[in-house]
Amino acid sequence: MSKPSQQKPHADQNGVSVIQAQTSGLQQVPQLVPVSPAGGGKAMPPSKSKKSNPDKDSDEYRMRRERNNLAVKKSRMRSKQKAQDTQQRVNELKEENERLEAKIKLLSKELSVLKDLFLEHAHNLADNVQPPSTEAPGPAQNGSGH
Amino acid sequence: MSKPSQQKPHADQNGVSVIQAQTSGLQQVPQLVPVSPAGGGKAMPPSKSKKSNPDKDSDEYRMRRERNNLAVKKSRMRSKQKAQDTQQRVNELKEENERLEAKIKLLSKELSVLKDLFLEHAHNLADNVQPPSTEAPGPAQNGSGH
């Protein structure tokens, strides 16, 4: 579940193609068909050249199938669970986001208020404090009206 | 994909059970087997009382199967896509969250600075301006340390 690596679409390997679907086929069993009669060009490492030996009757086979079916079920359950978790994560993050945005709004407002206070104060100072009289005192406007 | 509702485990209906798995057969078509010869007790709305007529050879059957296979593939692709999208959404939301947190940090700092300025100014005023002497001037503490 880590490296997808390169994987074939499900069959078609060393000269083997899946012929299925639309066959009278009761169910699946890809029915492997050798494209070339025998050793097309690749040498098989294993001695046994017989790959088509599922032997449905074999107890071994049934055991493996059963185990695999179990593993498959497990894997799918996990997968589903993960998807659900991810979805929930989205919801949580969305809520968190809203909280943060609200906080930002609040802080912004606070800042705005403080800044206004500052400006007002600065104006008051300018109005009440006689500048070093370097020039005209300017229009004598006092009181409100900034 | 919305209401799981109650759904049967796959077969076993009006007196029909699936016999599969571990059968010798090369393929395992569920092989529907009527538990009772005919009308067990339920009346079937449709006229044809034959439910077990998949008729693999039927063109109709193959057509339906093929269409369904297509639909299945489509559905699964969508499902997968959706999961991916959800995952990506998580990533986006996480980033957004970080941005917001950073902004909050900044705003908080700004506010802090402004507040400090305010306090300092207030102290300066208290130190430089003689209160109307209605009471004790209070402890003569000046300088830093707000």
Next chain:
DNA sequence: GCAGATTGCGCAATCT
């Protein structure tokens, strides 16, 4: 090389 985990696929039952 084996055993468990994944993944693509087709089937059938349901749901819509």
Next chain:
DNA sequence: TAGATTGCGCAATCTG
């Protein structure tokens, strides 16, 4: 009736 979903089993791979 037809397409969409979903649980399930098979086989091919991937992984450790």
